[in-house]
Amino acid sequence: MICEVGIARCASYDPGEVAESLALAIERAGGMPPIESPDVLIKANLLSPSAPDRAVTTHPEVLRAIVGEVRKIGNHPVHIADNPGYIFTSAEALMDRTGVGRLAEIEGVTVGLLAEGGLRSVSSGSFRVLSEARVSKRYLDAGYCINAAKLKTHVETETSGCIKNIFGTADTSTRKICHSSASQRRLAEAIVDLFSIRPPQFHILDAVVGMEGDGPSHGTPRRIGFLLAGRSALAVDWVAATIMGYENPLCIPVLDAASARGLGPSRRSEITLRGAEWGELPAVGFKKSSGLVRMFPTFLRGLAHSLVSITPRLEREKCVRCGICGKVCPVNAISDGPSGADRKRYPKVNRRSCVRCLCCHEMCPTGAMAAHKNLPARLAASLRDGFSPSPGGCRPAPTPTLRFRTVGSTTWDQSPGPPFIGCRELAPCRSLRQSLKVLLYFFCISAVALALRQNMPVSSACGKINFACSVGIEGRHGGGIRDDVQGDTETFGARLQR
Numbered sequence: 001m002i003c004e005v006g007i008a009r010c011a012s013y014d015p016g017e018v019a020e021s022l023a024l025a026i027e028r029a030g031g032m033p034p035i036e037s038p039d040v041l042i043k044a045n046l047l048s049p050s051a052p053d054r055a056v057t058t059h060p061e062v063l064r065a066i067v068g069e070v071r072k073i074g075n076h077p078v079h080i081a082d083n084p085g086y087i088f089t090s091a092e093a094l095m096d097r098t099g100v101g102r103l104a105e106i107e108g109v110t111v112g113l114l115a116e117g118g119l120r121s122v123s124s125g126s127f128r129v130l131s132e133a134r135v136s137k138r139y140l141d142a143g144y145c146i147n148a149a150k151l152k153t154h155v156e157t158e159t160s161g162c163i164k165n166i167f168g169t170a171d172t173s174t175r176k177i178c179h180s181s182a183s184q185r186r187l188a189e190a191i192v193d194l195f196s197i198r199p200p201q202f203h204i205l206d207a208v209v210g211m212e213g214d215g216p217s218h219g220t221p222r223r224i225g226f227l228l229a230g231r232s233a234l235a236v237d238w239v240a241a242t243i244m245g246y247e248n249p250l251c252i253p254v255l256d257a258a259s260a261r262g263l264g265p266s267r268r269s270e271i272t273l274r275g276a277e278w279g280e281l282p283a284v285g286f287k288k289s290s291g292l293v294r295m296f297p298t299f300l301r302g303l304a305h306s307l308v309s310i311t312p313r314l315e316r317e318k319c320v321r322c323g324i325c326g327k328v329c330p331v332n333a334i335s336d337g338p339s340g341a342d343r344k345r346y347p348k349v350n351r352r353s354c355v356r357c358l359c360c361h362e363m364c365p366t367g368a369m370a371a372h373k374n375l376p377a378r379l380a381a382s383l384r385d386g387f388s389p390s391p392g393g394c395r396p397a398p399t400p401t402l403r404f405r406t407v408g409s410t411t412w413d414q415s416p417g418p419p420f421i422g423c424r425e426l427a428p429c430r431s432l433r434q435s436l437k438v439l440l441y442f443f444c445i446s447a448v449a450l451a452l453r454q455n456m457p458v459s460s461a462c463g464k465i466n467f468a469c470s471v472g473i474e475g476r477h478g479g480g481i482r483d484d485v486q487g488d489t490e491t492f493g494a495r496l497q498r
Contacts, residue, residue, distance in 0.1 A: 003235035003265050004030045007275035010208045010227050013052075013061045018227070022065040022204070025229040028274035032069065032202045033231065037143025039077040040070050043114075043200060045150040045165050046082035047216060048363070049090075049097035055211045055221035058148045060099035062206045062227070066148055067107050078109040081116075081138065083168045085217075085328070085363045091116070114138050119171050122197055126261075129190040130178070134171040135197060145200035147233065151210035151240050153219050153289035155310070155358045155371050157188065158252050160216045161240045162203040162233035166195045176330035179357040187357075188253035192261060195233070199263070203233045205240055212244075212287040218367045224283055226276075234264025235271050242281045244288065310373050312349055312360050318368035319346055325360035325369050334360060 006028030010021035026032060044063055050056035067078050080103065084094055091113045095101035104111050117138035123131065139145065149165040156179075157164055167175065178190035205228040213219035224243060230236045234255060241249035250256045250266075259266045268278070312325075325347050326334040333353035335345075347369075349360075360369040 001262075001265060001270055002272055003230060003232035003270060004028075004272045004274065005228060005230040005232075005235050005239050006030070007229075007239065007273065008227050009225055009276075011225050013059055013208060015061055015064065018059075018061045018208070019065045019068055021227050022062065022229070023069060025204075025227045025275065026069060029229040029231065032073070032146075035070070035073050035076055035144050037076070039079065039143065041139065041142035041145045042066055042078060042080045042148050043139065043145055043165065043169065044080055044082050044100065044148045045160075045168070045206075046084050046094055046098055046100065047168075048085050048365075049093045050217075051097060052099050053209075053221065055150070055152070055209050055219075056217055057098045057100075058150050058206050059208065060103060062204070062208070063100060063148055064103055064107060066146060066204060067103065067109055070146070076144075078107075079138070080109055080111045081114045081136075083114045083136065083171070114169055115171060117141075124193075124197065126196055127193045128257075129186050130174070130193045133174045133194055133197065135174075135194070136169050136171075139169045140198055145198075147200040147203040149203065149205050149236075151205055151207040151224065151243065153212055153215035153244070153287075155214050155216075155289050155361060156184070157191070157254050158289050159237070159241055159244060159246075159254070161205060161237040163195050163237055163254055163258055164191060166200070166233075167191050170194055179359050180330040180355060185253050185257075188257045191254050192257045192263070195258065196261065196263065199233065202229070202231060203236045204229050205236050207240065207243065210244075214289055214361070214371050217362050218364075219289075220287070222283065222286065232264045234258045238265060238268070238271060239273060239281065242278065243283055243286075245282050245286045246288075310358070310371050311351070311354065311356055312358060312369045313372035314347060314349070315368050315370050316346055318366045320366055320368070321346060322365065323347070324363055324365065328359045328363045330357060330359060331355055 006025040008021040008025040008028065010017055042063060044058040046057050048056055052059050063080055067080075070076055070078055080100060091111075092101075094113070095104075095111050100111050103109050114136035117136060119134045120137050120140055122133050122135050122140070127133075147162050147165055149162045150160065152160040154160040154164065167178075170178075174194075178187055178194075207224045207226040207228060209221050210224045211219040212222040226243065228236050228239055237255055238249045241252055241255065246252065250259055258264055265271050326332075331353050333350045333355070335348040335350070347360075358371055361371045
């Protein structure tokens with residue numbers, strides 16, 4: 001399966017520049033499929049009522065350019081819609097704050113919530129996790145759908161792109177069922193279940209300004225300078241993951257699950273990239289989400305799942321006691337303090353019930369429910385991001401040397417952010433000694449944590465960890481543990497408990 005992905009540089013959200021770049025990206029992707037339907041649905045990413053400059057939602061200028069491309073083909077009525085996060089039910093506020101509402105006035109399109117047209121129950125023998133899903137009728141009945149996603153990180157799924165964007169077509173109850181699983185792999189399979197119901201005909205990814213850090217709501221906007229287009233969602237997401245610094249995009253559970261079902265390429269050679277070279281894609285210094293387990297070897301991930309912990313923690317100085325975190329929790333692990341008579345109560349997380357889905361972090365309007373890393377997670381993050389332990393804390397790697405690139409008559413520099421990827425030289429190689437030191441620290445902390453949890457001597461805990469490594473190595477040569485990028489962590493976890 002050869003998939004074409006078109007990519008075009010776009011330094012800003014200037015309407016003319018966005019329109020020109022998007023047209024070029026679509027042309028490089030082989031063009032959009034013929035529109036034989038009387039109307040067109042644009043499924044945007046409108047996660048929350050956030051201003052466009054926060055990079056939470058698809059930028060309205062990108063949506064406007066998509067409308068322009070549709071009208072080049074024919075005078076088709078266009079509807080722009082999405083289902084935002086659980087608690088955002090006001091279409092007026094959503095469209096106003098995201099800037100999408102103005103498109104109705106300027107371009108004569110209709111905008112609204114996907115759920116406004118009602119829901120339909122869908123079941124399929126191809127589902128891996130869901131037994132049934134309630135999905136927007138408007139989305140299911142659309143004769144032609146364009147998926148307009150946003151390049152973002154995600155604290156639970158690592159990345160958010162074209163495949164993840166279709167998650168918003170389901171109703172709240174279906175999404176809560178998906179999030180209630182403590183297994184990240186099961187969540188990924190559930191997302192692909194929803195995507196496989198009715199894949200859109202064409203996919204466009206807004207990567208002019210993306211989001212890095214702990215997205216998809218509270219990350220940091222990062223200027224990237226690309227627009228992507230293609231007929232395969234997985235292929236577009238593969239290129240996006242490369243931009244975000246993933247050497248093997250199939251280490252991302254959602255992408256791996258989609259590839260395993262034949263929904264797109266299974267290797268990079270099956271993607272024809274037009275408009276850029278693979279080597280110039282990675283955004284140097286891009287901060288990934290807090291998903292850290294996959295940085296460990298396959299045979300250590302079961303242990304890592306139990307030791308590396310990223311949990312919601314309330315920062316009271318930011319909390320406005322709105323109660324949203326309690327409403328969105330899929331397992332009711334957060335006490336609904338504000339609903340009682342005592343309005344001074346703060347939300348409280350029941351650690352025994354919490355499945356660490358971080359929905360509360362994603363939906364918190366003020367960022368008060370922070371994603372807290374425990375010590376092993378912080379050490380893992382230090383190793384992943386290229387920091388070296390020191391008595392004074394973590395010291396960042398040396399700042400890369402800047403260089404300039406002339407495009408036409410304009411010379412772009414590095415301030416305040418690079419409009420083009422590839423404007424920096426790569427950072428110097430990290431010290432192997434520093435990496436080994438962090439691994440040693442992690443091993444020691446893992447042994448102590450396991451000893452405390454299992455009530456055993458530290459020496460016995462070290463023996464168990466060594467045994468875990470040997471079991472994993474045996475699994476590579478015909479044992480019960482899979483030696484691939486996704487790895488079955490639950491299998492090893494069960495072995496370790498025994």
